Amino acid sequence: xxxxxxxxxxxxxxxxxxxxxxxxxxxxxxxxxxxxxxxxxxxxxxxxxxxxxxxxxxxxxxxxxxxxxxxxxxxxxxxxxxxxxxxxxxxxxxxxxxxxxxxxxxxxxxxxxxxxxxxxxxxxxxxxxxxxxxxxxxxxxxxxxxxxxxxxxxxxxxxxxxxxxxxxxxxxxxxxxxxxxxxxxxxxxxxxxxxxxxxxxx
Amino acid sequence: xxxxxxxxxxxxxxxxxxxxxxxxxxxxxxxxxxxxxxxxxxxxxxxxxxxxxxxxxxxxxxxxxxxxxxxxxxxxxxxxxxxxxxxxxxxxxxxxxxxxxxxxxxxxxxxxxxxxxxxxxxxxxxxxxxxxxxxxxxxxxxxxxxxxxxxxxxxxxxxxxxxxxxxxxxxxxxxxxxxxxxxxxxxxxxxxxxxxxxxxxxxxxx
Numbered sequence: 001x002x003x004x005x006x007x008x009x010x011x012x013x014x015x016x017x018x019x020x021x022x023x024x025x026x027x028x029x030x031x032x033x034x035x036x037x038x039x040x041x042x043x044x045x046x047x048x049x050x051x052x053x054x055x056x057x058x059x060x061x062x063x064x065x066x067x068x069x070x071x072x073x074x075x076x077x078x079x080x081x082x083x084x085x086x087x088x089x090x091x092x093x094x095x096x097x098x099x100x101x102x103x104x105x106x107x108x109x110x111x112x113x114x115x116x117x118x119x120x121x122x123x124x125x126x127x128x129x130x131x132x133x134x135x136x137x138x139x140x141x142x143x144x145x146x147x148x149x150x151x152x153x154x155x156x157x158x159x160x161x162x163x164x165x166x167x168x169x170x171x172x173x174x175x176x177x178x179x180x181x182x183x184x185x186x187x188x189x190x191x192x193x194x195x196x197x198x199x200x201x202x
Numbered sequence: 203x204x205x206x207x208x209x210x211x212x213x214x215x216x217x218x219x220x221x222x223x224x225x226x227x228x229x230x231x232x233x234x235x236x237x238x239x240x241x242x243x244x245x246x247x248x249x250x251x252x253x254x255x256x257x258x259x260x261x262x263x264x265x266x267x268x269x270x271x272x273x274x275x276x277x278x279x280x281x282x283x284x285x286x287x288x289x290x291x292x293x294x295x296x297x298x299x300x301x302x303x304x305x306x307x308x309x310x311x312x313x314x315x316x317x318x319x320x321x322x323x324x325x326x327x328x329x330x331x332x333x334x335x336x337x338x339x340x341x342x343x344x345x346x347x348x349x350x351x352x353x354x355x356x357x358x359x360x361x362x363x364x365x366x367x368x369x370x371x372x373x374x375x376x377x378x379x380x381x382x383x384x385x386x387x388x389x390x391x392x393x394x395x396x397x398x399x400x401x402x403x404x405x406x407x408x
Binding site for chain 2: 006007008009010012013014015016017018019020022023036039040041043044047048049072073074090091094097101102103128131132135
């Protein structure tokens with residue numbers, strides 16, 4: 001986190017939240033859990049202040065210094081004007097602690113990701129990606145640069161275990177073109193980064 | 203970020219199940235997590251306390267726990283049957299500050315769940331996470347044996363991020379610790395609990 005005022009979370013709270021979500025899933029099923037995750041991410045973004053910037057470069061500067069809503073929980077590194085990369089997943093510590101103290105992640109976390117990939121967009125490896133993509137989407141909608149809004153699109157997500165999720169070939173090529181990177185560059189980024197995503201004027 | 207989002211989830215849950223429903227939910231989550239942590243056995247209190255210091259016990263999932271080995275709990279025969287343990291920082295405190303910096307202020311849902319628990323279950327919670335936390339500790343204590351005896355956990359005192367303190371008179375009496383000693387511990391610690399051998403006849407138990 002680039003802003004030292006924001007302390008790291010205690011991973012125990014994240015583990016408890018994962019268990020909370022697992023318990024919800026036993027009652028409402030995979031589709032119900034997906035709805036909960038989408039709703040909580042939207043509510044979180046909705047509760048955060050709106051932002052406005054004069055130019056795109058001011059917005060990029062705020063992103064890379066941790067001053068934007070989109071870089072509150074993760075360190076964002078712009079690769080081009082529109083292509084962003086995230087060095088580490090904000091959920092990595094919680095996942096590692098869960099694996100160490102509790103054991104393997106409950107299957108429902110992957111099941112809800114598959115549901116999201118099928119119903120919403122093919123961008124999730126596990127449940128936390130549903131939160132992450134929905135949050136970024138809703139957070140981007142709260143930003144204005146000049147007179148324009150900002151639109152978010154995920155390009156690729158690499159989970160802690162190395163599994164990568166990205167859209168089908170045709171859609172990926174179009175996204176890479178808008179982001180201003182090549183397929184080779186994407187591969188290079190995924191070697192060292194958790195996520196690669198696109199931000200553009202809406 | 204999921205820790206900050208948790209408050210939104212709890213707001214939603216209060217709308218659907220009420221504060222009492224959220225308390226039940228949190229307690230069930232405490233049971234579930236404890237049941238997945240497995241059993242542990244230690245030869246005696248020394249080996250258990252070393253394991254706590256080295257973060258090897260199920261209790262270590264919460265963060266850094268200090269065994270207060272100068273505060274032993276003895277039974278009617280004068281044998282040590284337990285100790286006090288303390289955390290310098292409440293697990294939920296970083297989340298409260300993260301919420302402050304990310305969102306602006308903590309959701310009222312946190313207080314609603316805390317009050318529900320304090321009024322109807324045990325007047326010891328300083329945040330909604332205490333609801334889950336107390337049950338979790340009680341359940342994992344059952345799965346830990348010291349000298350062949352399963353443990354019981356008693357949450358004694360808590361200090362919230364705003365400085366609010368709570369001391370459980372009921373539990374303090376149960377382990378025969380002077381309330382003023384516990385109050386003094388809250389200067390340095392945010393969460394104090396006792397682990398004692400289940401069924402021990404504690405000296406001076408009130």
